[in-house]
Amino acid sequence: xxxxxxxxxxxxxxxxxxxxxxxxxxxxxxxxxxxxxxxxxxxxxxxxxxxxxxxxxxxxxxxxxxxxxxxxxxxxxxxxxxxxxxxxxxxxxxxxxxxxxxxxxxxxxxxxxxxxxxxxxxxxxxxxxxxxxxxxxxxxxxxxxxxxxxxxxxxxxxxxxxxxxxxxxxxxxxxxxxxxxxxxxxxxxxxxxxxxxxxxxxxxx
Numbered sequence: 001x002x003x004x005x006x007x008x009x010x011x012x013x014x015x016x017x018x019x020x021x022x023x024x025x026x027x028x029x030x031x032x033x034x035x036x037x038x039x040x041x042x043x044x045x046x047x048x049x050x051x052x053x054x055x056x057x058x059x060x061x062x063x064x065x066x067x068x069x070x071x072x073x074x075x076x077x078x079x080x081x082x083x084x085x086x087x088x089x090x091x092x093x094x095x096x097x098x099x100x101x102x103x104x105x106x107x108x109x110x111x112x113x114x115x116x117x118x119x120x121x122x123x124x125x126x127x128x129x130x131x132x133x134x135x136x137x138x139x140x141x142x143x144x145x146x147x148x149x150x151x152x153x154x155x156x157x158x159x160x161x162x163x164x165x166x167x168x169x170x171x172x173x174x175x176x177x178x179x180x181x182x183x184x185x186x187x188x189x190x191x192x193x194x195x196x197x198x199x200x201x202x203x204x205x
Contacts, residue, residue, distance in 0.1 A: 017173025
């Protein structure tokens with residue numbers, strides 16, 4: 001029986017500006033298949049512009065499988081972009097994470113929270129208050145890490161490396177804001193390695 005993977009998020013999960021095959025959920029499943037792990041195509045619930053409450057609304061309207069072997073959650077950049085306070089984000093993020101754990105057969109370690117990339121490091125942010133953006137992204141990611149730790153989920157920091165390459169055209173899609181396949185490949189590699197580790201432990205390999 002194939003393993004199942006649910007990816008929840010916003011533009012970074014659905015891959016604004018890149019092909020489906022270049023998104024990190026797709027690339028991660030391909031890497032797993034190369035390791036002879038049978039896994040179905042990722043089920044992606046994500047849309048450009050979504051905030052935490054909008055993702056939650058979409059979840060309410062979607063029909064899911066009875067359970068997934070792995071779930072990823074990457075959300076929050078649009079909360080920050082729209083000027084929403086971090087306290088509100090913390091409340092809504094915790095609700096989403098608890099739902100993700102439920103989708104994942106109540107196996108919190110199999111829920112992967114990816115950190116929010118820093119759009120302030122991209123050409124799109126020229127003329128903006130870059131220090132303010134950086135500070136706020138850090139605050140939002142502190143929440144992601146804290147809540148992940150609270151529920152024993154697996155936190156993946158993609159922000160540090162993304163910041164280093166965010167000014168490099170090779171790592172950006174044509175809009176100068178969203179990541180390219182090359183950047184997503186780094187996220188996919190980390191995610192797939194953690195899934196392999198967990199799958200090996202669960203299967204006793």
